[in-house]
Amino acid sequence: xxxxxxxxxxxxxxxxxxxxxxxxxxxxxxxxxxxxxxxxxxxxxxxxxxxxxxxxxxxxxxxxxxxxxxxxxxxxxxxxxxxxxxxxxxxxxxxxxxxxxxxxxxxxxxxxxxxxxxxxxxxxxxxxxxxxxxxxxxxxxxxxxxxxxxxxxxxxxxxxxxxxxxxxxxxxxxxxxxxxxxxxxxxxxxxxxxxxxxxxxxxxxxxxxxxxxxxxxxxxxxxxxxxxxxxxxxxxxxxxxxxxxxxxxxxxxxxxxxxxxxxxxxxxxxxxxxxxxxxxxxxxxxxxxxxxxxxxxxxxxxxxxxxxxxxxxxxxxxxxxxxxxxxxxxxxxxxxxxxxxxxxxxxxxxxxxxxxxxxxxxxxxxxxxxxxxxxxxxxxxxxxxxxxxxxxxxxxxxxxxxxxxxxxxxxxxxxxxxxxxxxxxxxxxxxxxxxxxxxxxxxx
Numbered sequence: 001x002x003x004x005x006x007x008x009x010x011x012x013x014x015x016x017x018x019x020x021x022x023x024x025x026x027x028x029x030x031x032x033x034x035x036x037x038x039x040x041x042x043x044x045x046x047x048x049x050x051x052x053x054x055x056x057x058x059x060x061x062x063x064x065x066x067x068x069x070x071x072x073x074x075x076x077x078x079x080x081x082x083x084x085x086x087x088x089x090x091x092x093x094x095x096x097x098x099x100x101x102x103x104x105x106x107x108x109x110x111x112x113x114x115x116x117x118x119x120x121x122x123x124x125x126x127x128x129x130x131x132x133x134x135x136x137x138x139x140x141x142x143x144x145x146x147x148x149x150x151x152x153x154x155x156x157x158x159x160x161x162x163x164x165x166x167x168x169x170x171x172x173x174x175x176x177x178x179x180x181x182x183x184x185x186x187x188x189x190x191x192x193x194x195x196x197x198x199x200x201x202x203x204x205x206x207x208x209x210x211x212x213x214x215x216x217x218x219x220x221x222x223x224x225x226x227x228x229x230x231x232x233x234x235x236x237x238x239x240x241x242x243x244x245x246x247x248x249x250x251x252x253x254x255x256x257x258x259x260x261x262x263x264x265x266x267x268x269x270x271x272x273x274x275x276x277x278x279x280x281x282x283x284x285x286x287x288x289x290x291x292x293x294x295x296x297x298x299x300x301x302x303x304x305x306x307x308x309x310x311x312x313x314x315x316x317x318x319x320x321x322x323x324x325x326x327x328x329x330x331x332x333x334x335x336x337x338x339x340x341x342x343x344x345x346x347x348x349x350x351x352x353x354x355x356x357x358x359x360x361x362x363x364x365x366x367x368x369x370x371x372x373x374x375x376x377x378x379x380x381x382x383x384x385x386x387x388x389x390x391x392x393x394x395x396x397x398x399x400x401x402x403x404x405x406x407x408x409x410x411x412x413x414x415x416x417x418x419x420x421x422x423x424x425x426x427x428x429x430x431x432x433x434x435x436x437x438x439x440x441x442x443x444x
Contacts, residue, residue, distance in 0.1 A: 031090050032088065032089045032090055032133075032134060032135040032137065032140070033140070035088070035089060035090050035093050036088055036089075036135075036140050036141070036143075036144055038093065039086075039088070039093070039096055039097070039100065039144050040144060040147050042097055042100060043100060043104070043144075043147050043148055043151050044151060046104045046108075046151070046152070047108075048151060048152050048153045049107050049108050049111055049152045049153055049154055050108075050111075051111060051153070055074070057070060057071075057072050057076065057113045057114075057155075058155075059114065059155055059189045059209070061189075061191075062210065065210055065261065065264065066193075067191075067193070067207075067208045067209060067210050067257075067261075068157075068189045068191060068207075068209050068210070069209070069210045069211075069212060070113070070114065070209065070210070070211045070212070071212055071213070071214055072113075072211075072213065072214070072405075073213050073214050073405055074405075075402050075403065075404055075405075076113050076114070076211060076402070076403040077110070077111075077112045077113050077114075077400060077401070077402055078112060078113065078114050078115075078116060078222075078400070078401040078402075078403065079106070079107075079110055079112035079114070079115045079116070079398050079399070079400055079401075080115075080116050080118055080278065080357060080378045080398060080399040080400075080401065081103065081115055081116070081117050081118065081378070081381060081398050082117070082118035082119060082120070082280070082358070082359025082360075082377075082378045082379075082380050082381070083118075083119070083120045083161070083359045083360070083362050083380040083381055083382045083385075084099060084103065084117065084120065084121045084122070084145060084381050084382070085099070085120055085121075085122065085123040085163065085381070085382040085383065085384045085385050086099060086100075086121065086122050086123065086133075086141050086144055086145050086384075087122075087123050087124070087125075087127065087132060087133020087134070087135070087141065087384050088122060088124055088133050088135050088137065088138075088140055088141030088144055089124070089127055089132070089133030089134030089135035089141075090127070090133070090134045090135075091127030091128045091132065091133050091134035092123075092127065092132070092133030092134065092384055094427060095383040095384050095390050095427075096133070096144075096383075096384075097427065098383050098390060098426065098427040098428070099381055099382075099383050099384075100148060101422075101426060101427070102381060102383075102396065102416050102422055103148055103381065104148060104152060105416070105420060105422045106397070106398055106414075106416060106420050106422070107148075107149075107152050107154055108152070109420050109421075110398070110400060110414075110420075112154065112400070113155065114155050114156065114157070114189075114209075115149065115154055115155070115156040115157075116156070116157060116158070116159075116222070116224070116278050117145075117156060117157070117158035117159070118158075118159060118161075118278055118279070118280055118357065118358065118359040118378055119158070119159050119160055119161025119162075119163075119164065119227075119279070119280025119281075119359050119360065120161035120162065120163040120164060120280060120359060120360070120382075121141075121142060121145045121158060121160075121161070121164055122138050122141035122142050122145060122163065122164055123141075123163050123382075123384050123385055124136055124137060124138035124140075124141045124163075124166065124169050125163070125166060125168070126168070130385075131384055131385055131386070131387065132384075133384070136166075136168055136169050136170055137169075137170050137171075138164065138165060138166070138169040138170060138171050138176065139170060139171035139175070139176060139179055142164070142171075142176060142179055142180070143179065146179070146180065146185065146188065149187050149188070150185060150186060150187055150188075153187060154187060155187050155188075155189055156187060156188060156189070156190075157180075157188065157189045157190040157191075157207065157209070157224065158180055158190055158205060158224075159205040159207075159224045159225065159226055159227075159278060159279055159280055160173060160176070160177075160204060160205045160226055160229075160280065161227075161229070161280035161281070161359065161360060162227075162228075162229040162230060162243060162244075162280070162281065162360070163229075163385070164176060164229070165229055166229075166238055167230070167233050167234060167235050167237070167238045168235065168238075172201070173201065173202065173203070173204045173229070174195070174202060174204055176204070177190075177192045177204040177205065189209070190205070190207070191207055192204050192205065192206070192207070193206055193207050193208065193253075193257075194206040194249075194250060194253040196247060196249045196250070199247065199249075201228075201229075201232075201233055203226035203228050203246075203247055203250055204226055205224060205225075205226040206224065206225055206226050206250055206253065206254070207223075207224040208221055208222070208223055208224075208254075208257050208258075208261070209221070209222040209224070210222075210261065211403060213405050217265075218261065218265045218273055219403070219404075219405060219406065219407040220273070220274060220275070220276060220403055220407055220409070221258065221261065221273050221274070221275045221276070221352070222275075222276055222278070223254060223258075223275045223276070223277040223278070224277075224278050224279070225246055225250060225254065225277060225278070225279040225341070226246070226250065226279070226280075227243075227244065227245065227246055227279045227280045227281035227283075227326055227358075228244035228245070228246070228247065228281075228326075229243070229244055230242050230243060230244055231243075231244050231329075240329065241324065241328070241329065242329045243281050243324065243325075243326050243327065243328060243329070244281075244326060244327070245281075245283070245284075245326035245327045245338050245339040246279070246283065246326070246339045246341045247339075248339070248340060250341075251339070251340055251341045251344050251345070252344075254341075254344075254345060255344055255345065255349075255350060258272055258273060258275060258345070258350065258352045259272065259350065261273055272350050272351065272352045273352065274352060274353075274354045274407060275345070275352040275353055275354060276354055276355050276357075276401070276409070277345070277353055277355065277356045277357070278356075278357055278358070279356070279358050280358060280359050280360050281324070281325065281326040281358065281360045282323055282324070282325045282326065282358045282360060282361065282375075282377075283325060283326055283335075283338070283339060283341060283342060283356070283358075284325055284326070284327065284334070284335030284336050284337070284338045284339070284342075285335070285336060285342045285356075285370050285373075285375060286323055286325055286358070286368075286370075286375050287323045287325040287328070287335040288303075288304075288334075288335050288336050288370070289303070289304040289368045289370040289375060290311060290322060290323055290366070290368075292304040293306050293368060294321075294322075303370055303371045304368055304369070304370050305368060305369040305370075306368055307367040307368055307369060307374070307376070308366070308367050309364075309365040309366035309367050309376075309377070309413075310364070310365060310366060310435065311323065311361075311364045311366045312363035312364060312395070312435045312436060312437050313361045313362075313363060313364055313437075314437055315328075322361075322364065323361060323364070324360060324361055325338075326338060326339065327339070342356075342373075346371060346373055347371050347372055347373065348371070353373045354373065354374065354409075355373060355374035355375070355376065355411075356373065356374070356375050356376075357374075357375075357376050357377070357378055357399065357411075358376075358377060358378070359377065359378055359380060361377060362380040362382045362385070362386060362389065362395060363380070363386075363389075363392075363395045363435060363436045363437065364377045364395075365377050365378075365379060365395060365413060376399075376411070378398065378399035378413070379395060379396060379397035379398055379399055379413050379414070379415065379416075380395055380396065381396060381397075381398075381416075386436065388436070389436055390427070390428050390430075391428050391429065391430055391431055392430065392431050392434070392435070392436040393415070393416065393417050393424055393430040393431065393432045394415070394431075394432060394434070394435055394436075395435070395436065396415065396416045396417070396430075397413065397414050397415040397416040397417075397419065397420070398413075398414055398416075399411055399412070399413050399414070400412050400414055417430065417432060418432065
């Protein structure tokens with residue numbers, strides 16, 4: 001008679017399963033770390049940007065003003081890069097190399113005085129699900145992004161986007177800020193100048209950079225605002241695109257800083273320094289302007305004036321159809337009422353805003369004037385998050401701002417392939433004939 005096999009005790013089964021899971025986790029961690037090392041080796045294969053040492057602008061921290069300050073009498077060139085989306089893992093290695101190649105190629109040709117990263121520098125999400133890289137270590141991926149600019153010798157700062165800190169990432173926003181603020185970094189001028197102490201998920205990337213001439217006259221303020229990530233730290237909020245907005249304490253801080261700097265600059269009461277603002281998630285005013293223009297076939301309508309560009313996002317029509325603006329899940333609230341930033345800083349408030357540029361919507365590059373303030377998207381760099389976006393190139397590149405001594409400025413969207421001559425087929429065959437989504441909304 002055959003003996004019955006003894007079953008393993010239940011706790012041994014659980015331990016075996018746990019052992020397998022831990023083993024897979026360790027294997028994945030080591031694998032992703034290896035790919036991160038390979039990316040850094042790839043970065044080091046490029047030569048640093050060659051600047052004219054005699055004409056190099058070096059940002060310095062001004063203790064009296066309490067901000068980083070850029071002092072120059074010549075034109076200042078600022079490059080805005082948005083949605084770099086470095087995956088940093090085994091599933092995104094080829095696409096990450098493509099992104100690094102494109103970023104460094106543009107840096108070497110443009111030679112900007114300062115780069116402003118406009119959020120979503122990383123995309124540390126599970127892979128291959130959601131087109132992720134396969135690592136949850138957003139801090140490791142952020143260090144790879146930082147390494148680009150440290151190696152190339154380009155001064156930079158950043159605002160954070162929603163993907164810089166996901167609900168399942170290892171590093172929260174506060175600790176990630178410390179990574180960019182590390183005193184050992186030579187070219188990072190990131191400084192977290194305001195956090196909300198009463199918020200358990202504080203906004204971190206709020207910063208003012210002062211631009212002045214050699215006589216000490218301030219010509220412009222660069223205002224970086226953290227549009228935060230999601231309404232809470234839940235997986236549900238992440239999966240359902242419940243984007244957050246600029247919080248009221250942030251707006252109060254920004255107003256206070258502009259007024260204080262205007263007073264230090266000796267401006268008469270009631271006059272303020274003019275501000276160029278950068279953030280990641282578009283505010284409700286972007287949505288309002290789009291609605292006004294789209295109903296008028298992109299002819300000037302209401303408070304909105306069409307300038308240039310297209311809107312190519314695929315969004316729920318009930319939320320406007322083309323813009324993933326902050327608070328878009330709150331359909332019962334008018335987009336302009338989702339936060340008070342524009343009302344406080346714009347023409348109906350202290351009237352400091354000249355422009356607001358954002359990222360987030362990777363294939364939108366529309367620019368409008370809303371109540372006289374320029375609202376625009378920068379060209380994006382994402383090769384990862386959207387299906388096949390690595391094979392479409394009309395939206396890929398940067399936005400270059402040129403500031404003159406007297407405060408005048410201009411901007412230019414520059415395509416990585418068409419304007420910089422970057423090899424469009426280096427990693428994938430890139431389409432430069434059509435937008436990513438064929439039903440894009442024509443404008444103008």
